[in-house]
Amino acid sequence: MSSTTAPQAQKVRSAITRRTALKGLAGGAALAAAPGFVPYIQAQSSAPLKLGFQVHRTGIGAAYGRWYDRVTTAAAALINEEGGINGRMIEIVTEDDGTDPKRGAEVVEKLASQHGCDLAFGTLFSHVVMGSSPRAGELKLPYFVVSEGHHVASGKLNRYTLQPGITDVKSQVRAMAPWVSQNLGKKVTMIFPDYAFGHDHRDFFSEAIAAQGGEVIEKIAIPPTESSFTRYFPRIPRDTEVIYHVMVGPGVLTFVKELGEFYGSGARPQIFGFIDSLEAVDIATPGLEFLEGTYFWEGMPRYAPADAPEYETFYRERVGVDANGASVSDSKDISTYAHMFGCWETLHVIKAGMEAAGYQGPDDRVKLIEAVEAMTTMPAGRAHPQGDKVFNGKTHQVFGHQYISQVADAKLSVVHTASIEDGMYPDETDYTAQPF
Amino acid sequence: MSRAVGLHIAVLAGLALAQFTLPEYHHGNLARIMVLAAFASAYNITFGYAGMLSLGHAMFFGAGLYAAGLAAEFGGIAAPGGLVLGVIAGALMAAVVGVLALRTTGVSFMIVTLMFAQAAFLTVLYFGEWTRGDEGFVIASDMRRVLGLDLADPATRYWAAFAVFGAVMLGSLAVARSSFGRVLAAIRENEERTRMLGYDVFRAKLMALAVSGAMAGAAGAAYALLFGYVGATFASIQYSILPLLWVLTGGAATVLGPFLGTLLMFYLIDVSSSFTTAHMMIVGFALIGLILFFPKGILGTLRERVVPWLP
Numbered sequence: 001m002s003s004t005t006a007p008q009a010q011k012v013r014s015a016i017t018r019r020t021a022l023k024g025l026a027g028g029a030a031l032a033a034a035p036g037f038v039p040y041i042q043a044q045s046s047a048p049l050k051l052g053f054q055v056h057r058t059g060i061g062a063a064y065g066r067w068y069d070r071v072t073t074a075a076a077a078l079i080n081e082e083g084g085i086n087g088r089m090i091e092i093v094t095e096d097d098g099t100d101p102k103r104g105a106e107v108v109e110k111l112a113s114q115h116g117c118d119l120a121f122g123t124l125f126s127h128v129v130m131g132s133s134p135r136a137g138e139l140k141l142p143y144f145v146v147s148e149g150h151h152v153a154s155g156k157l158n159r160y161t162l163q164p165g166i167t168d169v170k171s172q173v174r175a176m177a178p179w180v181s182q183n184l185g186k187k188v189t190m191i192f193p194d195y196a197f198g199h200d201h202r203d204f205f206s207e208a209i210a211a212q213g214g215e216v217i218e219k220i221a222i223p224p225t226e227s228s229f230t231r232y233f234p235r236i237p238r239d240t241e242v243i244y245h246v247m248v249g250p251g252v253l254t255f256v257k258e259l260g261e262f263y264g265s266g267a268r269p270q271i272f273g274f275i276d277s278l279e280a281v282d283i284a285t286p287g288l289e290f291l292e293g294t295y296f297w298e299g300m301p302r303y304a305p306a307d308a309p310e311y312e313t314f315y316r317e318r319v320g321v322d323a324n325g326a327s328v329s330d331s332k333d334i335s336t337y338a339h340m341f342g343c344w345e346t347l348h349v350i351k352a353g354m355e356a357a358g359y360q361g362p363d364d365r366v367k368l369i370e371a372v373e374a375m376t377t378m379p380a381g382r383a384h385p386q387g388d389k390v391f392n393g394k395t396h397q398v399f400g401h402q403y404i405s406q407v408a409d410a411k412l413s414v415v416h417t418a419s420i421e422d423g424m425y426p427d428e429t430d431y432t433a434q435p436f
Numbered sequence: 437m438s439r440a441v442g443l444h445i446a447v448l449a450g451l452a453l454a455q456f457t458l459p460e461y462h463h464g465n466l467a468r469i470m471v472l473a474a475f476a477s478a479y480n481i482t483f484g485y486a487g488m489l490s491l492g493h494a495m496f497f498g499a500g501l502y503a504a505g506l507a508a509e510f511g512g513i514a515a516p517g518g519l520v521l522g523v524i525a526g527a528l529m530a531a532v533v534g535v536l537a538l539r540t541t542g543v544s545f546m547i548v549t550l551m552f553a554q555a556a557f558l559t560v561l562y563f564g565e566w567t568r569g570d571e572g573f574v575i576a577s578d579m580r581r582v583l584g585l586d587l588a589d590p591a592t593r594y595w596a597a598f599a600v601f602g603a604v605m606l607g608s609l610a611v612a613r614s615s616f617g618r619v620l621a622a623i624r625e626n627e628e629r630t631r632m633l634g635y636d637v638f639r640a641k642l643m644a645l646a647v648s649g650a651m652a653g654a655a656g657a658a659y660a661l662l663f664g665y666v667g668a669t670f671a672s673i674q675y676s677i678l679p680l681l682w683v684l685t686g687g688a689a690t691v692l693g694p695f696l697g698t699l700l701m702f703y704l705i706d707v708s709s710s711f712t713t714a715h716m717m718i719v720g721f722a723l724i725g726l727i728l729f730f731p732k733g734i735l736g737t738l739r740e741r742v743v744p745w746l747p
Contacts (some may be wrong), residue, residue, distance in 0.1 A: 057713045096709050101572065101667050106468070106706070113461035126571045127667050134574050134664035138588045149571070156574055195561050195668075196571035224561060224570075 048091035049084075049359075051076075051350065052111030052120035052141075054132065059099030061125045063280040067336040068122055068146065068343050069094070074319045075347040078382075085354045093117055101131025108132045112139045118362060121346055122146055124339070126196065133157045140436070142365050144350060146342035148172070148299070150200060153397035155429025159436060162372055162396040164389075165346030166299065166339065169197075170204045171423035175402040176272070176297055177208035179416050184270040184295070185241025186214035191232070192246045194221035201246045201274070222247065229255045233262040236269075245273040252277045253287050260290025271295065275302070275405075275412075279336040282326075284410035291407045298403040299338035300386045301414050315344065315385035324411070341386045348383035349375070349391075366436045373432055390420050394430040399423055440747045444609055447692060448602050455594050467594045469695075469702050470601035471658045472682070476694030477604045478651030479679035484689035485617055486644040487624025489542075491676045492533065492549030495556035496649040498671030499525040500656025505666030506566065508579035515582045515661045519600075519654065526653015527646050529556075534645035538638060541627070553676055560668045572667025580661055593662050600658045601695070604651045609691045611647065612747040620644055621689070681719075685726060687733030691747050696734055 053072055056065030076092050084090055093115045097104040104123065111117040119142040123129050126149035133151075136143035137158035145152065145163050150170045152163040180188070188209055192198030198221065206216045217240065220232050229251070236243065247255045255277075271294035283291065302325035304316060319340070320328045327333035349372060353359075356374070357367035373393035380387045387401040399420050405412035454466060475497055482488045500522030507513035507521050537548045561569045580587040587593050611617045619640050622630040631637045660666045669675075678701075679694075686697025704722055708715035730737040739746040 058709075058716075062713075096713060096715075098709070101665060101669050103705075103709075105663060105665065106465070109461060109464050110706070113459075113464065127669060130568075130572045130574060131665045131667060131669075134588075138664075151571070194564070195569040196564055199564050199569070223558070225558070 046088055048089040049086075049354070050091050050093050050115060050117040051347070052108075052115060052117030053092050053094045053122045054097050054104065054107050054111065054120050054128075055094055055122055056099040056124060056128070057094075057096035059097075061099035061128075064124050064336045064339065065096075065099070067280070067340045068124060071319045071340045071343045072122060072347065075344045078318060079347060079351055085351050086359060097123070097128055097132070099125050099128060101127045104128040104132035105135045108135045108141065108143070109139065112136075112141045116362075117141070118359070119144065119350065119365070119368070121350065122343055124148075126151055129161075130156070133161045136160050140365060142368055144346050146339075146346050148339065148342070150204075153392075153395040153428060155395070155431070157396075159369065159396075159431045159434040162369070164349040164372060164375070164391055164396070164398045165344075166342030166398070167400050167402070167423060168397055169200050170425060171397075171399055172274075172297060172299070172402055173201060173204040174208040174425060175418035175423035176404065177205065177212050177214070178422060179404055179418065180242060180244075180272055181209060181212035181214040183416075184272060186212075187237075187239055187241040188214060188216045188244050189218040189220065189236050189240040189242070189269070190216055190244045190246075191220045191222065191236075192244075193248060194223050197248065198222075198246060201244075205244060216244075227251055227254065228258065230258045230262060233259065240269045242270045242272055243268075245271070245277070247273075247277050252281070253285065256290055257287045263290075273297070275299075275338045279338060280334050282332070282334050283407060283412060288410075292410070293407060295404055295406050295415070296412060297338075298405050298412065298414075300341045301403050301405060301412065302335070302337040303405075303411050303413065305414055309380070311380065311382045311385045314382055315341070319344070345378075345384050345386060345389075349378070352383070369436070387417075388420065390424075392427065394432055395427050396431050439745055440613075441609070443746075444605065444691060447695075448598075448605070451598055451601075455591065455598070460590070463590060463594060465702065465706070467590075467597040467662065469699050470597040471655055471662060472678075472702070473695040473698040474601045474604040474658065475652055475655035476679045476682040476686070476698050477601075477608045477691075478648045478655060480683045480688065480690075480694045481608060481611060481620075481644055481648040481651065483680065484683055484693070485612065485624065486620040486641055488641065488645070489546050489680075490549045490645075491546050491673070491680075492537075492551075492553035492556075493648070493652055493679055494671050494673065494675035495533070495553040496526045496530050496652035497656040497659075497675055498556060498560065498668075499529040499649070500653030500658075501660045501666055501670050502560065502567065502656075503653065504657035504660045505573065505575055508575045508661075509573060509666075510566070512579075514579045515587060518579070518661055519657045522653045522657020522660075523650050524653070526656065527650035529653075530649020531642065531646045534642045534649075538641050538645070550673070550676070553671070553673065557668060557671045557673070560671050567666075567668065570668045572665060572669070575660060575664045575666065577664070580664060587662050588664065596662055597658065600654055604654065605691060605695065607647075607651065608694075609747060612689075612691055616640070616643070624689075681723070684733055685723070687730075687736030687739070690733070690735040690739060693733050693735040700734075 080089050095107040097107045111120045121144035123145045124147050129145045129147045137160045143161045146166050148166050150168045153168050192201050218237050273296050275296045275298045304323040321335045322328050325335050325337045353368050353372040357371035359368050375391045378384050378389035389398045389400045391398045402418040403414050404416040405414050479493050482490050503521040503525035504518030507518050533552050540548050560567050585592045682697035683694050686693030708718045
């Protein structure tokens with residue numbers, strides 16, 4: 001049995017049960033007999049489109065999930081204010097996946113089979129994407145992830161899984177290498193968590209910096225159970241010019257504090273990190289003083305630039321974030337600004353895709369996928385406030401600008417904007433060759 | 437046929453009939469629940485019948501999961517072979533861990549199994565180049581086929597889950613009704629007296645752990661092959677605690693208790709998480725209620741009060 005016949009078998013199984021048949025007969029007879037049959041059909045076609053939102057409301061991803069939720073709500077409100085999609089309002093159906101891959105797969109099933117959603121979107125953590133994507137593919141449910149993992153572009157997933165709203169880690173890391181090698185140094189020591197996220201950084205950056213004539217002279221993997229880091233720092237070679245760190249989780253404050261104590265007020269290498277470490281964390285938090293003068297990758301600048309374009313200001317207002325990257329209602333509630341735009345942009349890609357496909361309902365899911373695959377450039381604007389994008393329909397992955405910011409006066413200030421081309425790499429798969 | 441055997445066959449018949457009547461969402465859920473219930477039944481052999489409180493069963497489930505997943509990913513071994521490897525991996529790991537851990541009892545056994553499980557979990561992360569660590573990997577669809585049938589197909593998946601659960605449940609029933617099962621119960625009730633009566637307690641406990649490991653390995657392999665994903669989460673401490681909760685809910689040392697507990701806890705979380713982020717608090721309240729009104733789990737308490745013949 002080919003993969004294209006499986007869904008037919010599934011349909012037949014669900015369609016021919018006695019209960020369904022009886023229900024269908026009874027419902028059909030009642031409808032045919034009822035007055036106003038035609039208006040009923042029209043009401044159905046104008047019913048809201050149901051977009052299933054798989055969110056990390058609990059578990060390790062909850063801080064991200066809270067902001068993904070807010071941004072999604074804001075984007076949906078805007079889309080509805082502007083007339084919805086194909087003349088229909090959108091309804092966000094939210095389910096918490098607990099940042100757990102098993103629950104993630106169950107949530108995808110729930111969104112597809114119980115809520116009858118047209119699609120699912122919004123997943124961030126890579127292991128949840130990996131756990132959920134097979135089920136989305138089996139259910140023939142378009143699955144738009146906002147994860148920044150390389151899993152989509154690597155070809156590990158399936159034709160129903162796309163990432164059109166946020167760049168992937170491989171692209172981000174590659175885009176950093178030219179600037180790091182030209183401005184900070186060529187001899188790099190990497191400090192990273194000893195699991196897949198850290199390994200991705202290790203492998204992608206090692207390759208990228210080598211292409212720039214640089215070299216990773218030491219790779220320090222920190223076990224995930226580690227709570228103190230001082231004993232690892234003596235492994236940093238004396239000739240290190242740049243320390244590249246991607247520590248995440250609750251240990252990051254200790255990591256920064258202990259790194260500061262290790263170097264004291266003496267000379268230190270340049271320090272470059274990924275803001276993933278400090279998303280939802282105030283840079284002015286006591287203990288983070290050592291970060292002053294260091295550099296970070298940002299997917300989207302947390303602190304509003306002085307020359308921010310109109311669409312960036314508009315987006316910031318709509319998602320309720322102030323110029324310092326905090327909630328307008330609570331200055332201590334720091335956003336996950338470098339990532340959360342992905343939900344906003346993904347919803348706008350879904351809107352554009354549904355409109356291009358003339359989407360009316362689940363029968364048009366394949367048309368929706370094909371419409372998104374056909375997308376190429378996405379100009380910066382209210383739909384894409386992070387900046388211009390280039391979408392690769394073959395790999396289902398979007399590419400965009402990346403930002404490098406320096407910590408100055410406990411704030412982040414953009415010092416470099418990497419071009420889209422800096423982050424591009426050869427295709428590793430072609431999902432369009434896969435059957436639906 | 438005894439009442440006990442008849443009841444268990446009736447439950448299996450009901451599950452078989454559910455394949456044709458359940459709505460799509462619950463149909464998929466029940467397939468998943470049966471696989472997880474097989475895991476809980478495996479735990480029940482160790483905890484319920486032999487009285488060994490293990491906090492390390494995630495490593496047996498994970499052994500089966502990774503045996504099937506890695507065999508498919510790197511060895512090109514498809515579903516049936518993966519399932520067999522999963523059973524062997526679970527049994528072997530349980531036997532090896534058992535030889536060392538069974539030198540301890542009670543709280544010490546709990547801590548030692550927890551430590552072994554944590555070491556196994558960290559091993560999965562350490563060999564991330566092959567396991568993809570926390571992120572895990574997806575099993576290719578052509579590896580998820582049995583006799584030309586696609587395990588991703590809902591009906592095939594359901595029957596496969598049914599077969600795994602049915603085998604484990606009937607295996608548990610056989611253990612419960614066997615002289616081996618009675619020896620395990622005797623060890624649980626009074627280990628010293630059992631030893632004094634001439635039974636080889638260490639051997640019986642090791643065998644119980646190996647049987648339990650084989651069943652947990654089967655469940656892990658089935659999960660990987662039926663749902664197409666292998667990840668370190670399934671080897672984490674959480675998956676050592678979950679079967680304990682399922683068994684306590686349904687009734688320790690009852691054959692059907694693990695299934696009932698898994699079913700109830702699954703839907704409790706499924707329904708409550710749609711309404712509140714505090715769904716684990718609801719689970720907590722449910723467990724408190726359980727302790728107050730069903731101190732031996734639902735079926736354990738029913739057996740004590742209403743149906744004494746329930747195995």
